[in-house]
Amino acid sequence: MKRLNEMRLPVFPRLRGTRTQRGAGRGPLVVTTWGKQQIDFLVVTRRGDAVRPLQRGRIEREEDREPLEQLAEHLRADDQKAQRLLVLLPRAELDMSAVEVPATDDNELPTLVQMEIDQSVGENDREVVVDFIRSAPVVVPDGDGEEGPPSVTRAIAYWMFVEDRDRLRQTAEAAGFRLEAISARQLGPLSVLESQQVLCEPLSVVIAFYTGEIEFSFFRGTQVVFLRSVRVSSQEVDALAEQIQTEIRRTASLTGFGGPGEPVDLVLLARGDVGPAGGELARELLAESLTARVIGSHGPVRSDAIDEDPVLWGAASDLLLGKLPVDMVSPKVSPVPPNPLYRRVAIAAAAVIAVAIAGYFLIADVRELERQVEERRGEVEETTRVTAKLQEKSDEARFVRQWLEDQVDWLDRLRRVSAEFPDGRTANVRRLAATATDGGGRFDLSVQVKDPEAVAGLEERLREAGFIVSSAQISEQSGGEEYPWQFDTRIGFRVTPTEEREEAESFVSKEVPE
Numbered sequence: 405m406k407r408l409n410e411m412r413l414p415v416f417p418r419l420r421g422t423r424t425q426r427g428a429g430r431g432p433l434v435v436t437t438w439g440k441q442q443i444d445f446l447v448v449t450r451r452g453d454a455v456r457p458l459q460r461g462r463i464e465r466e467e468d469r470e471p472l473e474q475l476a477e478h479l480r481a482d483d484q485k486a487q488r489l490l491v492l493l494p495r496a497e498l499d500m501s502a503v504e505v506p507a508t509d510d511n512e513l514p515t516l517v518q519m520e521i522d523q524s525v526g527e528n529d530r531e532v533v534v535d536f537i538r539s540a541p542v543v544v545p546d547g548d549g550e551e552g553p554p555s556v557t558r559a560i561a562y563w564m565f566v567e568d569r570d571r572l573r574q575t576a577e578a579a580g581f582r583l584e585a586i587s588a589r590q591l592g593p594l595s596v597l598e599s600q601q602v603l604c605e606p607l608s609v610v611i612a613f614y615t616g617e618i619e620f621s622f623f624r625g626t627q628v629v630f631l632r633s634v635r636v637s638s639q640e641v642d643a644l645a646e647q648i649q650t651e652i653r654r655t656a657s658l659t660g661f662g663g664p665g666e667p668v669d670l671v672l673l674a675r676g677d678v679g680p681a682g683g684e685l686a687r688e689l690l691a692e693s694l695t696a697r698v699i700g701s702h703g704p705v706r707s708d709a710i711d712e713d714p715v716l717w718g719a720a721s722d723l724l725l726g727k728l729p730v731d732m733v734s735p736k737v738s739p740v741p742p743n744p745l746y747r748r749v750a751i752a753a754a755a756v757i758a759v760a761i762a763g764y765f766l767i768a769d770v771r772e773l774e775r776q777v778e779e780r781r782g783e784v785e786e787t788t789r790v791t792a793k794l795q796e797k798s799d800e801a802r803f804v805r806q807w808l809e810d811q812v813d814w815l816d817r818l819r820r821v822s823a824e825f826p827d828g829r830t831a832n833v834r835r836l837a838a839t840a841t842d843g844g845g846r847f848d849l850s851v852q853v854k855d856p857e858a859v860a861g862l863e864e865r866l867r868e869a870g871f872i873v874s875s876a877q878i879s880e881q882s883g884g885e886e887y888p889w890q891f892d893t894r895i896g897f898r899v900t901p902t903e904e905r906e907e908a909e910s911f912v913s914k915e916v917p918e
Contacts, residue, residue: 432486670696852887
């Protein structure tokens, strides 16, 4: 048994899809994978947010026994009490297909991938379980030659029949394990590669060796483009390097993975004592021949170092973090559409609540408007009352003003006319009539004078006093010895406006305007 160093659980931010998150169980976890000849396994335990490897090993596979039964017996012999189990199936035991579906959101993607696999499998009574990872998107250039949004979504789907999955679960339970997840062996090192940031732009190829088999993972940046596995044709280093280069060129030409002159970065996975061509020395020679980097579970590996398997370690970390990229036990599924009845009930309830809220606010608004109407009605009544009083005062003022304007101070005017008349020895007024006119008044007089020259002097004095004077032709009367001459005259004058009269000032100053 090998004692390995404790490691902190890394965080790998990668879209996994919708599934029940696992990894919250207690007790040691066994991660295992197998081929035709060997069974590889890793036992880890979790303490808080740290993971500590307990045992790493390889056992020869017996032809007539189940791998899980043989693994359980080996662990019991080492007094290793681990029941939680993660199985990484090789490519030969887990079907894989590259699918393209119309570009859609993550919620609909599981259903579309399931439909594509169901169609490729064909009509069959056997139920299929499907899980997938996204691969590098296809980008379609727009009319300007620039890359537009992806027209399709590419995915790498893994699938198996439900009866095969149930048979594996029954086998695990018979061996004393509790099967928590089934994943693809090729996806095991993804989290290790991401955490170490070893994938280069734009193209990288990760190579993992197993007994008699090589697995290739092709990346564009950090996104998977293609996965494949081939049989090892030779254990000799130079022949093995030539086979790897040939397979990479062949895959690139068939999938459009890289252009003819585009550089490709090669990464070899160090799997502890499971080295290519039978040992670590051969692995280092192969890396030198391919100009490749050697990466272990915790970073670059020296030629004399033995590192635990990054495939098993990465898968264990993913499961403990609940971020396993593919899990045939709990595959990604689209959200269950809501029950139409529940939806109708929810809509009806929302409508009732909305109507109740709207009604409440409407009633509140109506009450507020009624209060405002009452206030305005009171204001109108008060304004009407004040206006009526003002109108009454205005009418009184108008009547007084009209009376004052129509009033003529006849005595004052008559006094002023009399003051301009000559004495009684020169003139004698026989008749006087006073008449009010529009804006003034007039006196009509019949006058007798002793001398006609007195008439001209009288008119001149009256005009100077502000009167308008017009006299008829002077006539001589017969028989008149004292006043032989007679004439008729009209004396007009303008009535002084009310605001100019001294006696009206006190009234006008207190007058209420209309």
